[in-house]
Amino acid sequence: MIKLKNKKVIDCFDWDKLVQETYKRPYCFQQQDDCHDRSEIGLTIPYTSYDEEMHNSIPEIINGEEMCVKFKVWLDRDPKQQIPDCTQDYELVLFWERNFYPELQAIANDLHSKGLIDAGEYTIDINW
Numbered sequence: 001m002i003k004l005k006n007k008k009v010i011d012c013f014d015w016d017k018l019v020q021e022t023y024k025r026p027y028c029f030q031q032q033d034d035c036h037d038r039s040e041i042g043l044t045i046p047y048t049s050y051d052e053e054m055h056n057s058i059p060e061i062i063n064g065e066e067m068c069v070k071f072k073v074w075l076d077r078d079p080k081q082q083i084p085d086c087t088q089d090y091e092l093v094l095f096w097e098r099n100f101y102p103e104l105q106a107i108a109n110d111l112h113s114k115g116l117i118d119a120g121e122y123t124i125d126i127n128w
Contacts, residue, residue: 012127016028034067040126046113054073054102071103
């Protein structure tokens, strides 16, 4: 007999919606880390042993080489604060989605502390 196990799967679009509604900031998990391919990402909530050694700041360049900022830095920035040489709203959104985002575990832990997601093992399904 084949053994089966159940997984708690979160669609990446549902994850994005929860993050956007909770923090009122542009966010797209698929666009992070040079854009994720279709895949499944494991996530343990809460996870206390991770080390948030992210950037305190990054150059304000869309698709720049430096990505991911500390959770507090992400929360402290006004989402409407413009970046140099950008004249279109979509450019600012791209900067947030592709460069200016916090580490996944920091968001997951905070959502858990707010009572918005239960503790457990999850999989985020990236399938666009």
